[in-house]
Amino acid sequence: MADQTLPIPGSLGEEQQRVGMLEWLHSWVVTVDHKKLGILYVVYALFFLIVAGAEAMAMRIQLAVPNNHFLSPELFNELFTMHGTTMVFLVGMTIIFGIGNYLVPLMIGARDMAFPRLNAFSFWLSAFGGLFLYFSFIGGFGLYGMGSAPDVTWWAYAPLTAKAFTPGHNTDYWALALIVMGFGTLGAAINILATAFSMRCRGMTLMRMPLFVWLMVVTSGLTLITITPLTAAQVMLIIDRFLGGHFFDAQAGGAPVVWMHFFWIFGHPEVYVLILPAFGITSEVIPVFSRKAIFGYPAMVAASVGIAFVSTTVWAHHMFTVGMTSVGNAFFVLSTMMVGIPTGIKIFNWIATMWGGKIRFATPMLFCTAFLFQFLCAGLTGIMLSVAPWDWQLHNSYFVIAHFHYTLAGAFVFCIFAAIYYWYPKVTGRMMSETLGKWHFWLFFIGFHITFDTMHFVGILGMPRSIYTYEADRGWNALNMVISLGGFVQAIAVLIFAWNLVYAYLRGKVAGNDPWDAWTLEWSTPSPPPAYNFAVDPVVRSRRPLWDIKHPQDPDWKYER
Amino acid sequence: MSTVPIFADESWQQPSRGRVGMLCLIIGESAIFTIFVVAYIYYIGRSLTGPTPSILEVPYFNSVCLISSSFTIVLAEHAIKHGQMRRFRAWWALTMALGIEFLIGTGIEWKDLIVDRHFTISTNLFGTTFYSLVGLHATHVVVGMIGLSLVMLFTLMGRVNQGHAERIQVLALYWHFVDAVWVVVFTVVYIVGR
Numbered sequence: 001m002a003d004q005t006l007p008i009p010g011s012l013g014e015e016q017q018r019v020g021m022l023e024w025l026h027s028w029v030v031t032v033d034h035k036k037l038g039i040l041y042v043v044y045a046l047f048f049l050i051v052a053g054a055e056a057m058a059m060r061i062q063l064a065v066p067n068n069h070f071l072s073p074e075l076f077n078e079l080f081t082m083h084g085t086t087m088v089f090l091v092g093m094t095i096i097f098g099i100g101n102y103l104v105p106l107m108i109g110a111r112d113m114a115f116p117r118l119n120a121f122s123f124w125l126s127a128f129g130g131l132f133l134y135f136s137f138i139g140g141f142g143l144y145g146m147g148s149a150p151d152v153t154w155w156a157y158a159p160l161t162a163k164a165f166t167p168g169h170n171t172d173y174w175a176l177a178l179i180v181m182g183f184g185t186l187g188a189a190i191n192i193l194a195t196a197f198s199m200r201c202r203g204m205t206l207m208r209m210p211l212f213v214w215l216m217v218v219t220s221g222l223t224l225i226t227i228t229p230l231t232a233a234q235v236m237l238i239i240d241r242f243l244g245g246h247f248f249d250a251q252a253g254g255a256p257v258v259w260m261h262f263f264w265i266f267g268h269p270e271v272y273v274l275i276l277p278a279f280g281i282t283s284e285v286i287p288v289f290s291r292k293a294i295f296g297y298p299a300m301v302a303a304s305v306g307i308a309f310v311s312t313t314v315w316a317h318h319m320f321t322v323g324m325t326s327v328g329n330a331f332f333v334l335s336t337m338m339v340g341i342p343t344g345i346k347i348f349n350w351i352a353t354m355w356g357g358k359i360r361f362a363t364p365m366l367f368c369t370a371f372l373f374q375f376l377c378a379g380l381t382g383i384m385l386s387v388a389p390w391d392w393q394l395h396n397s398y399f400v401i402a403h404f405h406y407t408l409a410g411a412f413v414f415c416i417f418a419a420i421y422y423w424y425p426k427v428t429g430r431m432m433s434e435t436l437g438k439w440h441f442w443l444f445f446i447g448f449h450i451t452f453d454t455m456h457f458v459g460i461l462g463m464p465r466s467i468y469t470y471e472a473d474r475g476w477n478a479l480n481m482v483i484s485l486g487g488f489v490q491a492i493a494v495l496i497f498a499w500n501l502v503y504a505y506l507r508g509k510v511a512g513n514d515p516w517d518a519w520t521l522e523w524s525t526p527s528p529p530p531a532y533n534f535a536v537d538p539v540v541r542s543r544r545p546l547w548d549i550k551h552p553q554d555p556d557w558k559y560e561r
Numbered sequence: 562m563s564t565v566p567i568f569a570d571e572s573w574q575q576p577s578r579g580r581v582g583m584l585c586l587i588i589g590e591s592a593i594f595t596i597f598v599v600a601y602i603y604y605i606g607r608s609l610t611g612p613t614p615s616i617l618e619v620p621y622f623n624s625v626c627l628i629s630s631s632f633t634i635v636l637a638e639h640a641i642k643h644g645q646m647r648r649f650r651a652w653w654a655l656t657m658a659l660g661i662e663f664l665i666g667t668g669i670e671w672k673d674l675i676v677d678r679h680f681t682i683s684t685n686l687f688g689t690t691f692y693s694l695v696g697l698h699a700t701h702v703v704v705g706m707i708g709l710s711l712v713m714l715f716t717l718m719g720r721v722n723q724g725h726a727e728r729i730q731v732l733a734l735y736w737h738f739v740d741a742v743w744v745v746v747f748t749v750v751y752i753v754g755r
Contacts, residue, residue, distance in 0.1 A: 114578040114582060118582075186589050194585065197581045199578065202573045220585075224589040225588065226592075228590070228593045228596075231593060232596035235693070236693065239693055245683060246686045252608070252610075253607040258600060258603060
């Protein structure tokens with residue numbers, strides 16, 4: 001049972017013959033090939049990245065000047081709910097499982113995922129979940145009539161979600177879409193774990209797997225125990241809304257705080273689910289562009305598993321203002337601070353990998369270098385917010401927004417861009433333009449800092465989140481204008497990126513099998529890889545199999561212990 | 562850990578993907594049940610109105626049936642591993658009968674509560690937590706029964722043989738999980754909570 005022997009219908013290699021449009025479309029719809037599904041996931045996620053980005057831009061136009069009337073308050077509520085939900089579930093989750101889908105089998109020398117049909121099923125669940133969520137803009141009936149998208153924020157605190165306070169069905173669209181996508185994600189996570197544990201090629205022991213695969217394993221393991229509590233909580237919400245249950249109904253003895261706990265038991269590990277694959281991407285890119293093997297591989301693996309464990313015990317740091325006991329507060333302060341230990345180990349290891357290396361600042365490396373700096377800053381504001389009294393002061397202010405956008409945009413999205421620039425030649429066979437890539441990087445980097453550095457200040461000055469406008473006498477005017485302008489710089493950068501993607505696909509330089517002189521197995525296949533991935537099952541003797549092939553007189557396995 | 566180079570003639574074994582996949586599903590499902598069990602325990606005695614859990618009758622017979630189905634399915638696994646198909650069919654049928662008995666028992670309990678005592682999921686907080694936790698478990702029993710029935714159907718069609726022993730074991734893992742969860746649900750709902 002360890003390998004796939006069935007021919008895989010609709011895989012990439014078959015496209016070589018000219019086929020009709022309908023047949024081509026059909027081959028993508030019925031495909032169970034991990035590479036095609038990976039591409040579908042990533043394209044889907046990039047589409048929603050643009051959608052959610054446009055929602056953010058609309059909100060920034062509204063907030064650029066005080067007492068603005070660009071958006072109505074109702075629409076503003078819908079937009080920040082949808083922006084958050086989309087970015088986390090439709091962009092973040094789908095893109096990590098897309099990249100993981102594409103790369104994990106290639107990196108471990110397998111023919112496909114462990115369960116190809118489950119893989120297709122998971123993708124289509126996620127895809128239709130997302131469409132269902134967005135259908136609410138047309139078909140959702142809410143407090144303000146037809147066409148109401150969910151407007152209860154992406155954490156959807158009770159009792160606002162109760163039938164009495166949010167009539168209509170827009171909250172149901174939100175809850176049901178998340179349940180459907182949750183099952184899709186669960187399937188994808190199970191598949192990644194089974195693939196990594198059962199489909200490795202000969203010699204690929206666990207401690208020789210590329211760090212990206214390790215980080216996908218840790219992420220998938222964490223997904224198993226974080227997405228499911230969200231599904232359980234959504235089922236409770238649906239029971240409350242449709243069957244007249246009382247889980248979060250304070251008038252019948254239920255406790256809205258229970259929803260907060262359940263949501264953040266999901267919500268906090270969720271940000272680690274997103275950031276761990278980003279760590280994996282960095283751990284692949286930095287060694288290749290520093291021309292050195294990763295520093296401290298076993299420590300990196302241990303730190304990743306450590307982060308996953310610690311991350312499950314920190315959720316209530318989102319709830320310091322609820323009024324927990326001082327013992328509760330102290331526990332969550334300390335556990336939150338503990339996350340800094342394994343994360344610090346990783347940052348030092350990346351720097352040690354770069355130290356003394358022959359660094360090439362190609363676009364992927366630029367994004368990863370910026371990631372190191374921004375993730376460090378995000379970690380530091382995280383330590384600040386983990387101190388309960390500091391959090392009491394700044395909770396629900398723009399300081400918190402700035403902090404988590406530093407982690408999710410400044411760290412996660414930067415690594416995703418690095419991954420796309422790095423693996424695009426493998427997926428399409430063509431290089432993305434370095435010139436456009438550098439424009440994209442610098443504009444996005446500058447725009448990012450203009451926006452999110454300034455957000456810290458406006459937060460310390462007391463601007464709360466989730467407000468659709470503000471009075472002119474609060475001293476926030478200039479800062480908000482700067483934040484919005486930075487947003488436009490980022491939007492231009494993303495458009496350059498989108499153009500680069502399309503242009504490179506049509507006119508890009510032909511890449512060859514191994515344009516970056518890299519060391520992991522995916523670079524030993526043609527670009528794009530054929531349906532069967534490897535003509536001969538690879539045999540691996542070290543963590544850098546391609547190094548061994550390229551340097552037979554000085555292979556890695558002589559030194560790895 | 563050992564990273565001694567592996568040569569082509571050495572044996573290379575990995576865990577079966579079915580087993581790994583099922584274990585991962587069980588971990589995920591355990592998290593769902595954990596949330597519902599925690600909600601149940603937290604809400605014990607917090608209902609503002611009656612009825613209270615004392616109206617429940619402890620389903621001893623039902624529980625014995627479900628738990629013993631775990632033993633019969635082990636005997637079925639053992640039989641198919643050794644190619645004794647008639648024995649496999651018999652133990653598999655008995656497992657299914659025990660599962661169906663459990664579902665019928667739950668149905669009778671719920672009919673008594675809903676129709677005769679007018680105690681529903683919306684009556685009070687206890688009703689909400691009771692029906693959702695026990696119902697969640699019963700849903701899993703139904704899903705398990707669908708899996709068992711499919712195997713039975715294919716067995717009667719003569720399509721199942723010794724080569725499927727491992728797949729049967731993977732499905733049996735799920736059934737064991739459903740039984741193990743019942744031990745927790747039974748303890749929480751009928752012993753601790755009552």
